[in-house]
Amino acid sequence: MSTSLTWRPLTTGDAQGSADLLNAIETVDKIGENYTAEDTHQELIDPYTDLERASLAAFDGDVMVGYMKVRHKPSAAEVHRVFVDGGVHPGYRGRGIGAALVEAGVAAAKVVHALHHPSRKLVVDVHKAEHIAGVAGLLRSQGFAPVRYFQRMEHTLGDALGEVVIPDGLRVEQWSERNDEDFRLIRNEAYQDYWGAAQMPADSWRNKITNQTFRPTVSFLLRDKANGTPAGMLVTMHWDADTAATGIRDAHFMLIGTRPGYRNRGVATALICHALRTAAGQGYDRASLNVDSANPSGGFGLFEKAGFMPRMRYVRWALEV
Known part of the structure; x- marks a missing residue:
C-alpha cells in the first residue's frame, strides 16, 4: 500500500470527488459509465450503505484516488450477499491500493453482516466488467471466484x-x-x-x-x-x-x-x-x-x-x- 496517501471513510460530502474519480476510471476502463456529483451523491445516501463503518477512500492531497463501499441487503433468506464496489484511479494502479481496498471491503462486509443478518451465511460479491485489466488477478489473490456472468x-x-x-x-x-x-x-x-x-x-x-x-x-x-x-x-x-x-x-x-x-x-x-x-x-x-x-x-x-x-x-x- 502507498504510504504517501491519506485514508478515511467516505462521507456524503465526497460526491464531486467520487464523480471525478469514476470519470477518470472510465477514460481507461471504458465501461460506458459517466457520473455527475448528483449521481454519486445518490449512491452515498443509499440507506443500505453504512459509510462510517463500511467505506474507505484513499486521497493524494485533496484528490480521491481510490475507494470502496459496501452495500448490505435489506433482507436475507439463507444467504446474505454483501456487495463491495470500488475502484482505483488509473494513474495510481500497481501500488497495492486495490488490494488494500478489497481487504478493507471484506472486513467491512463482516461488520455490517454481523449488525444486520448475523444468523445467515455471508457471501461477499464484487461485480466488474470482464475486460478490465488486473481485476481477475486481484480478486483471485483475495480468494474470490467467478460465480455468475451478465451481459450488457x-x-x-x-x-x-x-x-x-x-x-x-x-x-x-x-x-x-x-x-x-x-x-x-x-x-x-x-x-x-x-x-x-x-x-x-x-x-x-x-x-x-x-x-x-x-x-x-x-x-x-x-x-x-x-x-x-x-x-x-x-x-x-x-x-x-x-x-x-x-x-x-x-x-x-x-x-x-x-x-x-x-x-x-x-x-x-x-x-x-x-x-x-x-x-x-x-x-x-x-x-x-x-x-x-x-x-x-x-x-x-x-x-x-x-x-x-x-x-x-x-x-x-x-x-x-
Whole structure:
C-alpha cells in the first residue's frame, strides 16, 4: 500500500470527488459509465450503505484516488450477499491500493453482516466488467471466484422496430405517483426467484429507482382489465453524464419483470416493444439493459428476439466467508 496517501471513510460530502474519480476510471476502463456529483451523491445516501463503518477512500492531497463501499441487503433468506464496489484511479494502479481496498471491503462486509443478518451465511460479491485489466488477478489473490456472468445488451433505435402487441385482457399504463407502488410490488414478486435478488423496500426503491435518473415517460406497466391486478412492468433510466460524454441518448431498461401468474403470455415482449417505440419517439438513440446469463425467465433469448445485441460481459465474483 502507498504510504504517501491519506485514508478515511467516505462521507456524503465526497460526491464531486467520487464523480471525478469514476470519470477518470472510465477514460481507461471504458465501461460506458459517466457520473455527475448528483449521481454519486445518490449512491452515498443509499440507506443500505453504512459509510462510517463500511467505506474507505484513499486521497493524494485533496484528490480521491481510490475507494470502496459496501452495500448490505435489506433482507436475507439463507444467504446474505454483501456487495463491495470500488475502484482505483488509473494513474495510481500497481501500488497495492486495490488490494488494500478489497481487504478493507471484506472486513467491512463482516461488520455490517454481523449488525444486520448475523444468523445467515455471508457471501461477499464484487461485480466488474470482464475486460478490465488486473481485476481477475486481484480478486483471485483475495480468494474470490467467478460465480455468475451478465451481459450488457444494446438496441439501436430507428425505424425498424417490432410491432407492439398487447396481450388480450391487459392494458398499458405509464408510471405515475398513483401506480408507483404497483411497480415496486411487481418488481419484488417477479424477482423473487432471481439469483441473488432480495426484496426492495420503499426506501431503497426511492433511492435506487425513482431518483434523478428515472424516466417515468418511458416506464410502463401492464394491468389486468378484468380485476385491476398489475401484471408486469418496465422501468427506464437515463444518465445525463453519459450523453454529455458520448453524444448518445441511451434509454436503459433497468427493470423488466412479470408476476408469476402472468408469465408466458407475452407481457415482457409487449412492454419491451412499447418502450422501444416510446424511447425512439422521444429522441433516444439507443436502448440498453443488463441480463443474467442464467436468467430463469429466459431473458437473454427474449432480448435477442427483440433486437438487442450483446456488447459487454460482466463477472460476478464471490467470496464465501
